[in-house]
Structures are given as structure tokens and as C-alpha cells.
Amino acid sequence: MKVLLFSLFAVLVCTVVCQEQYCPEGTYLVFGECHLCPKGSYQPHSGTQSSCLRCPKGTYAAVRGSKECSSCPDNHLTYFDSSESADACVGPKLVVIADGEETEYTAEVDLKQITETSTLVVKSGKWLAKTRDGNVHELTPEVFLPVPLQTSDLAHATPVITNDFCYTGTGHDYKGRASVSEFGVECMNWDDVPSMPDYNPGHNYCRNLGKYSKRPYCFIPGDTDPRMVPCSVPKCVWDEECKSSPAGEKYQGPLDTTGSQYRCQNWSSDYPHPHGYNDVGNHNYCRNPGGKEERPWCYTMALTFPIWDYCDIRDCVAGEDERYNYHVE
Numbered sequence: 001m002k003v004l005l006f007s008l009f010a011v012l013v014c015t016v017v018c019q020e021q022y023c024p025e026g027t028y029l030v031f032g033e034c035h036l037c038p039k040g041s042y043q044p045h046s047g048t049q050s051s052c053l054r055c056p057k058g059t060y061a062a063v064r065g066s067k068e069c070s071s072c073p074d075n076h077l078t079y080f081d082s083s084e085s086a087d088a089c090v091g092p093k094l095v096v097i098a099d100g101e102e103t104e105y106t107a108e109v110d111l112k113q114i115t116e117t118s119t120l121v122v123k124s125g126k127w128l129a130k131t132r133d134g135n136v137h138e139l140t141p142e143v144f145l146p147v148p149l150q151t152s153d154l155a156h157a158t159p160v161i162t163n164d165f166c167y168t169g170t171g172h173d174y175k176g177r178a179s180v181s182e183f184g185v186e187c188m189n190w191d192d193v194p195s196m197p198d199y200n201p202g203h204n205y206c207r208n209l210g211k212y213s214k215r216p217y218c219f220i221p222g223d224t225d226p227r228m229v230p231c232s233v234p235k236c237v238w239d240e241e242c243k244s245s246p247a248g249e250k251y252q253g254p255l256d257t258t259g260s261q262y263r264c265q266n267w268s269s270d271y272p273h274p275h276g277y278n279d280v281g282n283h284n285y286c287r288n289p290g291g292k293e294e295r296p297w298c299y300t301m302a303l304t305f306p307i308w309d310y311c312d313i314r315d316c317v318a319g320e321d322e323r324y325n326y327h328v329e
Contacts (some may be wrong), residue, residue, distance in 0.1 A: 021048045026065040036065035040082035044068060054082045062086065094254050166236035168252040171208040171216040172231060179204045179218070181229040182187035187218035191224045195219075206231035249291030252314060255320070256284045257276035258309035264298035273299045273307050 023034035024046045037043050037052035042061050044053075056062050059069035060083035072078060072089035083089070144287040167174035179187045187204040190196055196219075199209060199286045206216040219226035236252075238244045243251045256264045265273060267287070269278035277299075280289050296311045 012032065018249075023047065023049065026068040037061070039064055039066075039084035042066040042069050057083075058089075059083070060085055060088055099305075116328065128182050163236075166234040167216055168236045168239055170214045171233065174206065174208060174216045176205065176207045176233065178216070178231055178233045179230050181218060181220050182232045183220070183229060184232075185220045185229075185232070188220060188226055193219045206233050222271065236245055238242075238316045243313050244316045247291045247294060248287055248296040248314070249288045251287065251296050253285065253313065255286045255296075255313060256285070257309055257311070258298060258300060259312040260306070260309050262300035262302055262306065262309050264311075265301050271305050272301065275299055 012126075018228050021029055021032060023029050026033040026037055026043050028037060028043055030050070040061050041052035041054050043049055044067055055066075055069035058072050058263050059077065060072070061069050062085055069087070073085070075117060078088045084275055133157050157176060162169075163173045163175055187206060189202070189204045190207075191200045191202060196209075204218065206218045208216045213230070215235070216231045217228055218231050219228055221227070239248075239250045240253045240270075242253075258264065264284040264286060265271070266282065266284045268278050268282040270278070277289055284298065286298050288296045293310070297308055298314050299308045300306055
């Protein structure tokens with residue numbers, strides 16, 4: 001009799017509790033109550049889920065209770081997951097050419113206005129728009145493009161993310177807008193860091209100043225003084241694991257052996273072969289200084305010949321290579 005009564009009681013409790021534990025899409029369960037998923041997250045299923053899913057990079061959820069995340073515009077991404085606004089979607093940036101010289105200023109391109117009537121041309125690392133009538137226009141903020149660009153042109157051109165969405169080398173050229181440390185703490189404004197009195201940019205973006213860090217960093221509040229910590233800035237794949245142009249003049253990867261398996265000579269050394277490229281750097285990685293050769297090369301450690309040799313570095317291929325490598329090394 002006691003067993004029967006206990007069974008009936010268990011069925012009754014389960015009926016009540018189980019009904020309370022069933023939550024609709026866009027919600028999650030906490031102590032028997034359904035709650036809306038917070039911004040930056042979503043829940044596509046109904047049931048007894050106890051948490052919501054984080055919106056992946058390249059998407060966002062601007063309202064609570066989202067069943068799915070909204071995608072960023074074409075060729076736009078977010079630096080991190082769990083983005084709560086379309087403002088977190090950062091578009092591709094093109095190098096600005098002023099008077100034939102490359103500047104540090106960048107111009108954003110609105111891909112929503114792209115049509116099929118022109119072609120994007122990358123020449124010597126400079127971005128040009130070539131229209132069907134043969135005219136070429138430099139992409140600068142001041143130049144009005146009479147014919148917009150085509151989305152597929154950007155997909156097959158040299159990537160525009162280097163040192164904006166990710167960093168190459170040790171990140172000294174990184175100019176992106178990531179502002180969160182690897183611990184998930186918002187970076188301090190550089191103006192508020194007493195140990196950096198000569199660097200007052202008026203922002204809190206991750207940077208790599210000096211020569212003591214191998215990746216971008218920033219400062220976060222410490223117990224007594226601001227604490228220097230690495231940033232959650234991804235390392236680039238393009239021009240690190242492959243070359244984004246045939247000549248590979250922007251290649252910054254670590255390959256140090258030629259195609260004929262000769263060990264590369266350090267660029268800062270004149271042994272065993274004297275040369276005039278000592279300013280390339282204190283390393284022996286394959287490079288193509290100034291893009292003068294047809295592909296990356298280096299001087300060899302062979303005492304006689306060959307004095308120098310080409311390196312075998314594969315081309316980056318749109319659609320096959322990851323453009324945004326979010327794995328932080």
C-alpha cells in the first residue's frame with residue numbers, strides 16, 4: 001500500500017514539475033521557471049534546457065529571447081562571440097592610397113551597395129576599382145566610385161583582414177579594434193595607464209608597443225597598478241600559413257627552408273653570403289623584400305651554391321583557407 005501511494009505521489013509531482021520544466025524556444029529553465037535568453041545568446045529548441053547558446057562570431061542577438069542569431073552583413077564579422085548588436089559587426093577595410101603612397105588610414109566599404117559592374121584589382125598591395133570602360137579608381141574616402149564593386153571580387157582578392165581582424169608576426173602592425181584581454185576583462189584606456197605616459201591615443205584597443213611581447217596586449221585594473229596582459233586577438237592565417245599574392249611580398253610566416261631543402265641564412269647576417277638585405281630582420285624566414293622576386297626566397301646556408309633559392313609557400317585560396325583564425329596561440 002505504501003509503495004502504491006508513493007508511486008501515485010511521484011507521478012503527481014512529476015506531472016507538475018515536468019510541466020514547469022518545459023520551456024519554449026528562446027528561453028531556458030532556472031529553478032522551475034522559464035527565462036528569456038539574454039542578448040548575445042539564443043535557444044532554437046524547446047524543452048528542459050538550462051542555458052542558452054552563445055551567438056557565434058559573425059552573428060549577434062540584439063533582443064532577449066532570441067530563437068536564432070542574426071548574421072552580420074556580407075564579409076563582416078565580429079571580434080568575439082555573444083555579440084549583442086549589429087554595431088559589433090566590423091566590415092572589411094581597404095588600404096587607402098593617397099598620392100601613390102600607402103597610408104595608415106583605412107576606409108570602410110559598404111558591401112550592401114555592391115553590384116556586378118566593376119572589378120576589384122589588387123596591384124602591389126594597393127586596392128583599385130576597375131570599371132568595364134577600363135577606368136581605374138583608387139579606393140580612398142575622397143574618391144566617389146561611379147560603379148560599385150562586386151561581392152565576389154572581394155572574395156577572390158587579397159584579404160583585407162590582416163592586422164585589422166587578426167595580427168601578423170608579433171602584432172606590432174596590428175591596428176584593429178579588439179579591446180578585451182584574454183581573461184575577458186575590458187582593456188583600460190591607454191591614457192589612464194601611468195606607465196605609458198608617451199602613448200596617449202585616446203582609446204583602449206589592443207596594441208603591441210616595444211619589443212617585450214610576442215602578441216598584442218593591453219592593461220587592465222590591478223590590485224595597485226594597471227596590469228599588462230595579452231589580448232584575445234587572433235593570429236592571422238593569411239600571410240602566415242600561406243601567401244595572399246603570387247609574389248608573397250606580405251608573407252610573414254615562419255618557413256625557413258627553401259624548396260630545395262636548404263636552410264635559410266639569417267637576414268641580419270652576412271655569413272656565408274654577404275648581401276644588402278640586412279634590414280629585413282633578425283631571423284631566417286623566407287621573405288620577398290619589396291616584392292622584387294616572383295615569390296618568397298632567402299639566402300642559403302650552403303657554403304658555395306646556391307647562394308639563394310626560392311621557398312615553396314602555397315597560395316591562400318578563398319573558400320578553402322580560413323580567413324579569420326580565432327585560435328589564440
